Amino acid sequence: MLIQFKFALCLFLAASCVAMPQLANAAYSPTKNQHAFLQELSLRSFRFFWEQANPENGLIPDQADADGKGHSKVASIAAVGFGLTAYCIADERQWESHEALKQRTLTTLRFFANEAETEHGFFYHFLDMKTGKRAWDCELSSVDTALLLAGVLTAREHFENKEIKELATRIYNRIDWKWMQNGKKTLTMGWKPEKGFLSARWSHYNELMLIYILAMGSPTHPIEPDAWDAWSRNKIIKYGKYTFIECPPLFTHQYSHAWIDFENKRDDYANYWANSRLATLAQQQFSVDLAKRFPLYTKYMWGLTAAAGENGYMVWGGPPETVSPPVDGSIVPCAPGGSIPFAPETCIPTLYNMYKKHKAKAWKRYGFVDSFNPHTKWYADKVLGIDVGITLLMIENQNDRFVWNVFQKNLEIKQAMSLANFRKITPSEKRHNRTNSIFFKKAGLRDLSQSQRPIAQAHWSEDHIVGKRDWQTMVLNGEGISQFAFTWNTEELVFHAKLTGMKLRNKYPATQLFNDDCIELFIDPQNNGLRWQNKEDWQIGFAPPNRSYEWFRKRKSFSASIITGKDKRGFTVRCAIKWKDLGIKPRKGLKLGVSPVVNQTSVKDAGKTEWHFKENAKSVELGILRLIK
Incomplete structure (x- = not known):
């Protein structure tokens, strides 16, 4: 006789009656409600x-x-x-x-x-x-x-x-x-x-x-066995207090660990369990640090990894932040789901918080949808097998190490671990691994500060066509969403922008666009810091009906097309600037300083939403635009 599934919310009400398995990571004990939720998530995943x-x-x-x-x-x-x-x-x-x-x-x-x-x-x-x-x-x-x-x-x-x-x-x-x-x-x-x-x-x-x-x-x-030594471990970064081998999408730190138990072990190079824990904690902090751009990212609302996104299969991650596709405010539940054993103290509350806040649209027959974007209120209608799978396996490993214990019975795995020179870590090594997973000296450590300049990529396109995955997203301080992208060819750089969900005020002439609802684009062609009224730098404003203006030199050497949306709550921009007017020769890999800015007159004291606009003593640091081909 088949054992029937029980997927009712009464599971949560009966949480106090549920017997809890022995946890793999005893440092964190989930609440009874959290434990019942994890059981439900496992069952739905199966x-x-x-x-x-x-x-x-x-x-x-x-x-x-x-x-x-x-x-x-x-x-x-x-x-x-x-x-x-x-x-x-x-x-x-x-x-x-x-x-x-x-x-x-x-x-x-x-x-x-x-x-x-x-x-x-x-x-x-x-x-x-x-x-x-x-x-x-x-x-x-x-x-x-x-x-x-x-x-x-x-x-x-x-x-x-x-x-x-x-x-x-x-x-x-x-x-x-x-x-x-x-x-x-x-x-x-x-x-x-x-x-x-x-x-x-x-x-x-x-x-x-x-x-x-x-x-x-x-x-x-x-x-x-020397094949184990042949792959490189040299992409080491420091983010905040965490030093680890980076690979931005979080699934890369999870899949091997779903079956192989690396806990309290090291080879000649690193403690890979600690590496995955530090990558997880760094991503949590990284997401909090992105809150200026994506205000609904919080300590317990985050998750960046590969998933089915609004524009297709997306491989998000960070730190460092993925550039193509750019982070757009989406959240992928299997990112914290697959890291539960590494950092249960953050991953379990994060998943439970997702459930409580988004269960109406993000919680379905097989658990969470593959991804959702709380900033745009978009929710996937699909689940991916590998994303459901990593969540299930890691919950059960956290419960009582079930998958690890079974898989480790394979004698071939034990032999291979020995050939790779895995051994138990010592107490002093364990203390070292709280913030650093590396056991070898590596020059050129990249220290990614929490104010790291974001990077956008301008794709080569003879006809300036923007791909679905190339749009950068800005969540505005007031109502609405703005997206932008860049394309280039040998003649010109083109800025594409769209603003949606914002009631527009159009009152002032083009020379005073900054007093209206508008989009501004700042350009630092030499990428050495924008300076006000500097003849090499640019500040262009755009607003309907077809108004545009460049303030620093009152230049007219650009062409702009501005179209108001049918609902009168947004507009699109297409602005082309000749490379000769920017004073640079385009080439693959070239970096410029840029920052789109949206002005909202309805928002007092915080009416400017900036992509990256950091004012220093003598100049302004903008984000980075990199030309790729």
């Missing part, structure tokens, strides 16, 4: 994998409707890896019958062992949900094969079933990791039958540790 999988072959969709009414036609093999692990969790928690979970696992493993297309044991990133054939022209993926394999090996150790163990072992043993190195020490990211190996390699710190541990531990086609 429901995604159970309901959305194809029962005929075990494939799990890359994404599905948050309300459970439909899913994509394409499966993600990484989602399958999370799903296989979810079945083990559900068996342990008795969320579904043991027999049903075992049979679903067998169906999945039989497909990948006997039917799925492979090359040297590796699988294609995306598969057709029904046929199991390669979707689109996707790559044979080393990282997604590793994420799948992590779930396969978790199932091998959890289920006491001969066929499961045999199928899982066969899938692992036939993977030719040396082939994926393609003659070098580092592993390539993938291969395509049409073009061969991808040029990109797993050569810099990110989610790569799981891949290398699996490859080094292979009983049939292992790579040499």
Whole structure:
């Protein structure tokens, strides 16, 4: 008889009756309501994998409707890896019958062992949900094969079933990791039958540790242990009091840890558990520091990582702040969700705060929607399998280390960890790791102050077309949202802006636009600090109906188009400036100082919203615009 799901809010009312498992991180104990909420979130996350999988072959969709009414036609093999692990969790928690979970696992493993297309044991990133054939022209993926394999090996150790163990072992043993190195020490990211190996390699710190541990531990086609030393760890930053190896999207600090227990361990270079904790705490502080631009970011309302955003799949992160796509005020719940074991004292209250404040639109059948933007009141209607998965696994690891304990039973993993020279940290090393995860000396440490200048990118476009992901967002001090972008070609730089949701006052002539509701653009072409009335710098104002003015030299060497919105609550701007008038020659990599500013007459004492406008003794520091091609 199937054990029925219980997803009612009465779970919260009955929180005092819930028995709490032993926490992995005893430094923080969630409240009874928080604990009941986490149980609910875990259960709903499992429901995604159970309901959305194809029962005929075990494939799990890359994404599905948050309300459970439909899913994509394409499966993600990484989602399958999370799903296989979810079945083990559900068996342990008795969320579904043991027999049903075992049979679903067998169906999945039989497909990948006997039917799925492979090359040297590796699988294609995306598969057709029904046929199991390669979707689109996707790559044979080393990282997604590793994420799948992590779930396969978790199932091998959890289920006491001969066929499961045999199928899982066969899938692992036939993977030719040396082939994926393609003659070098580092592993390539993938291969395509049409073009061969991808040029990109797993050569810099990110989610790569799981891949290398699996490859080094292979009983049939292992790579040499010196491959562990071949990838670089040199992108070290200091943000506030935290020093760590950076990689802005938070998922890169989480995926390897979902299965491998790195806590209280180090290799010759770092404590990677501490590194993920410091990256998480730094992102929390970074988000608070962004509150001037995004006022709804707070100590317990933050989360930047890869997700389904309003303009497609976005890879947000920080610190350092991602530039393409730029941070736009969105929040991704799986960012704190995937970091729960590292920093439960911030991640659990953050998730619970999201639930309390946004449950009406952000809380659905499978838990949280993939992302939402409280500043624009936009909420995704999808969930991604890998985002649901990392949240589920990390909640359960925090509960009682379940996934870590099961996965660590694989002898191949223990051997690989030994080959990478992992050992327990000492008490003094643990004290060091409170603020610094690094154990080697590295010159050129980047100290990112909390007032770091934001960067926007101007994309090359002969026709000055702006891509959906290129817009920077400014949340105004009053009502409304402003967005801006830049494009360039050999002749001119073009500023694009749009203002929405703001009632406009248009009263003064162009020479006095600053007294009206308007958009201003400050430009420091030499990027050496804007100075008032300096002949090299620019201050241009824009307002409907088609009014524009440049104040510093009263220049007219620009063309501007200003169009009022149909609802009279906003307008758009397109301003083209010749490079010769800016006094510089354009080139890829060139940096200018810029800052759009929005004036709102309805807001007293705080009527100017600035992208970055920091006044010093002799000049004004603007944000950075970088030309890319």
